[in-house]
Amino acid sequence: MSSSFKIVLGVVAALAAIALLRFQPWHHSATVADATVHSGPATGARQALTVGFLPVTCHLTCPVTDFASKQSSSGTNFSSQRFTDFPTVAEAVKTKKLLATFMIVPLAMKLREQGVPVKICYLGHRDGSEIIVRKDDPAKSLRDLKGKTFAIPSPFSNQNLVLHALMHQQGIADTDIKCVPLPPPDMPIALANHAIDGYFVGEPFAAKAEVDGTGRVLYYAKDIWPHFISCALVVHEDLIKEHPDQVRDLVMGIARSGAWADGHRVEAAKLVAPMYRQNEKLLEFVLTKPKDRVSYSMLTPTDEDLQKIEDMALKMGIMKKPVPMSELIDRQFIPKDIQPAEIKMPAAIKVAAR
């Protein structure tokens, strides 16, 4: 039995050692901090708010806001937490682990429909999505793509809704083009490998195929629907009730970061590249070629725009019952006067380890 005892002892010791390395009690850190990509530099901040985002240019203002949060007047340090997929974001919001996040608009509507008390307080950006086909594809419109397979990021994405709306507009039946949901990062490679014939997605996954030389833009979102909306800032009502000052600060921060990003596109790419862990050149391409590929102004959600999205979602059966716009949108935090954030570009951007 003594050798068995030794084994048990060894296992316990090894587990304890790994647990120590995992939690590093000598390294005191908040539970949120170990999951954040980057923590805002607010000095003397009294409170912290974690905001979720995905590494898509739609959510670019999120890490910028966190970087600029030293200008916070409510003493809030905004920390951006990077997620990799929307279902996880939705689950985190449902369980109130995340009270403010960027999210695709129809998904926010779906959450509201399911009774999760969330509000759309602001938008992520305008345009910034493209329909991409293979470079050698002679198609001039969707009509030339009948019988082909298209990838969309999620059934709950506005890309899915708008693609179908465009198909109807061109007189194509739903069944004429096969739509498959695919993780955005896989889309450029799937296109190159002929697994799909085209895709509609937010940046930088559309530009990736262009930069790689495998795809070309068939439609810019702005050509299908000027000022196309993909994502919005979604805030849980608990946070709105308990800390309206934080929400006001966050919306102000995003508005000002957006105004800054609009005018400092090369710098914005440089600033977020390490936070996104993406290639700076690719982000620069997205933000500058052409310049109106992405826009970070006009971020106030209007009833008209969101109603249009909801109507499409209802028509497609993605939503079952209408959610009134008054329940969905909360515009009280949007500032009237938006000045670009004052951001000093650091020599080197320090990104916290996971």
Added chain:
Amino acid sequence: MIDEKAPHETLTPEIRTRPFEKKKQGSPKRFDIASLLLPLLVLGLVLAVWAIVPTLKIRGHPLVEDYALPPPLTVLQSIPDEVHTGRLFSDTVASLFRIGAGFSLAVALGVPLGLWLGSRRSVRAALLPGVNFFRNLSPLAWIPFAILWFGIGDPAAIFLIFMASFFPLAMATMAAVATIPVVHFRVAKDYGFQGRELLLHVTLPAILPQVITALRVTAGVAWIVVVAAEMVGCKDGLGYGIYDARSALRLDLVALYMIIIGLLGIGLDRLLSQLTRLPGVRWGYER
């Protein structure tokens, strides 16, 4: 009372005297060199193919594009940055912690459940269908519930590893108990063994070799599950590293993490295989 070693001696006398040691002694040095060189040779070949394939061209077009298969050198170049930021280390520790916690929990509960199932017909009748049901559910199907119940992070991943290894372990232990020859128990009864003694001196020694094999198999499954679970339910860990690198369109990092995962998997299995060297279970491997 009877000497502690007696039942073991009584039950497996012919096995204990098998000349296993002799077989092992046959030119150990050459064996060691071959077992070291052969895998290295294969590894070198694989690396060479990997390095050559991206450079091949057919009618001026590369056979495989760089974005579809990052060359080994690119993967190598990605190491310093990952080491420097501490990500590689913290991801590895996170995954090891989750598998350590989840797997230990599964062993601590699964093996006793298996013993119970194996020794009581009524318990088996009552619980076996349930165990079988859950054993056939992919642990990944639990991901949404794991996140809703436990949030994002360690507890969700530990739960998934537990679900992946608990049921197969219980089943394997139960099957092992069921295969113990009845004669062992009869002899034990003659010696007046009951309860704890019966468990420690008859049942456990008889099933340990099979249980250890089950441990190795389920640890492999658990390792697969931790990596998959981290892709959605976590904010760190090797699986998350892969998913994150993929979102960032960095296939070189994906390849690097895959290599680390594979190597750690081998290490884990090697560690568990050490259990077969225990004097009490060696009989199970000497054939």
